[in-house]
Amino acid sequence: MKFGKVLALLLVASALTACDAREEKASTSYFSAEQMATAASLRDAALEDDGTWEILEELVSVAPKRLAGSPGDKVARDWATNKLESLGFDRVWVQEFTLRGWERSSASAAVLGDEGVDLDITSLGRSVSTPVGGVTAQVIHFPTFGDLEASAESAVSGKIVFISNRMVRKKDGSGYGPANVARSRGHEVVARKGGLALLIRSIGTDNHDAPHTGVMSFGASGVSQPEQDLAYEEAVSAPYGEKTVAAGAISNVDSDVLEALFESTEAVTVALEISNNDLGEVTSYNIIGEIAGSERPEEVVITGGHIDAWDTGVGAMDDGMGVAITMNAASMIGGLARRPARTIRYVAFGAEELGLLGARAYAEEYAEVDHVFGIESDFGIGKVWQLSPAVSADAVPVLAEIATLLEPMGIGWDPEAQGFPGPDLRPLVAGEGLAGAALNGDGTFYFDLHHTAEDTLDKIKASDLGYNTAAYAALLYLVAEYDGRFDADTY
Ligand SMILES: [Zn+2]
Missing domain, CATH: 3.40.630.10 (Zn peptidases)
Incomplete structure (x- = not known):
């Protein structure tokens, strides 16, 4: 050069x-x-x-x-x-460690009624499954995670929650964190308020049909890793809805469709079915090499x-x-x-x-x-x-x-x-x-x-x-x- x-x-x-x-x-x-x-x-x-x-x-x-x-x-x-x-x-070697494994199986969501539409959805990482037969319920819409947190329990109880915050496009990626809290923390708030499941707008800047997955957090924000692990164990072992709920991300295109429905329709009802597997303890690896x-x-x-x-x-x-x-x-x-x-x-x-x-x-x-x-x-x-x-x-x-x-x-x-x-x-x-x-x-x-x-x-x-x-x-x-x-x- x-x-x-x-x-x-x-x-x-x-x-x-x-x-x-x-x-x-x-x-x-x-x-x-x-x-x-x-x-x-x-x-x-x-x-x-x-x-x-x-x-x-x-x-x-x-x-x-x-x-x-x-x-x-x-x-x-x-x-x-x-x-x-x-x-x-x-020198090349492998460091083994264990974790509680998770495997995606399937996810589907459809808006019922005259406005019926299938939504492109994927499970959020570590989401539990919906109960057998899925969950069909009215959806309550919150523009942000903060709005969900501020809402009355009675508004959420018995409903599916939809958080529609859209990630802002920035060169340094700083739009990610503020939007991502819906994905990481939303499920626990929904469970605490008696909600049945969580849907979020994909945390992404696109306008395409592919939904964005990503992990959910367990345990209060800022707690140690052992405490997070324990919170996860407890959540997946508890009866459905007690500590967590099934959670999925809808593509940005279909999130626009869903959001528009709240403007034009009295009540939006969704049939949601999410199935995933808790694998118990599994082994994973860091692969290390030295010069x-x-x-x-x-x-x-x-x-x-x-x-x-x-x-x-x-x-x-x-x-x-x-x-x-x-x-x-x-x-x-x-x-x-x-x-x-x-x-x-x-x-x-x-x-x-x-x-x-x-x-x-x-x-x-x-x-x-x-x-x-x-x-x-x-x-x-x-x-x-x-x-x-x-x-x-x-x-x-x-x-x-x-x-x-x-x-x-x-x-x-x-x-x-x-x-x-x-x-x-x-x-x-x-x-x-x-x-x-x-x-x-x-x-x-x-x-x-x-x-x-x-x-x-x-x-x-x-x-x-x-x-x-x-x-x-x-x-x-x-x-x-x-x-x-x-x-x-x-x-
Ligand atoms: Zn990465």
Whole structure:
């Protein structure tokens, strides 16, 4: 790439002030010219390389269905283990953990009467089944979760609840959280108020027929993982409607239809039937591979994605893409003549979609590991557009220097933004204050496809994968070489 050559020349020129760049760094430079040139060569090689696409294509064809605890989860585990070994990772192993498994069976919903219409629906993750024969009842409409919470019990009791909030499209995905509370928390409020079932407008920005699934939370917001697990056990063991109700998401198109009916019809009645299986205790897996550090192997830079995916699509975008990008980036670094100083540990996390369960198991088992820096890839479609730090103020200039290698690609740098290293790193951030950064993906169209049957390989461009891999490879290499710490004491 042309800009790569130009940049290399500029770096060589700027390094002339230091005779031995490795020993006598200029005060503004945290990396030697040689280190920057190696990172630039990784970047440029990744831009021309199809390896990430090949990994992703293989993953979604070998293991298209990979919900935690499903037969496909084991296929994905074996695929990832073999892939890491064949890519030359030094050490590859599997961490097992258990969870209460859940399996989707079927869902149907129809508006009864003259206005009769079948609604496109999918179960929310972990939803219980409706009682035998389904539930037929009048529907009460709430524009938001807050409206449901504020409603009188008498208004909800004996009815099916429909929450119609629509997710707002934003590049950074910040429209997701405010709308998503309907999906995560709605079912418990409906049960508490004596409602019979929950329907929500899909949490997505699209206008298509594919409904968006996603997990429901159990237990009060903010309680510990063991308390959440207990709340889930209790809810699925209790009689129907006591602690939770069956819950499904209606496609955005049919949610518009349903919403319009409340304007034109006195009473909307829906026949709903949801069937799912509680699998009891099942096993899932984190698949781990290491590129051993050449000087300080006990210091670990952690990267990866989550290998589980919702069963509605094939998880090409969420998160096959992240699994492949970081796997190939780490593998390219492993192919260097001289390994970086620190170890790069790649993790394909399991059971992210069911509540970061693999991530929590990882943080528990590897609490003693010296994780120096972390970055996951699990957001956005298309090209990364910005680097943002999640490090101490002292270490921000180090990332600023790394950003100079990404800038020619068109990736911005925002030292003020607080980066989010990734959902599966959240337990490490919370537990040990893991430092890291975010290479922000573009979320503008991400939530058109997220958790739907439309999350398939044809939505992804091979060149975008190479582009993103270039950014991860350059960044991972340099943070694994850097002499100092990044401790996120202010994060
Ligand atoms: Zn994801």
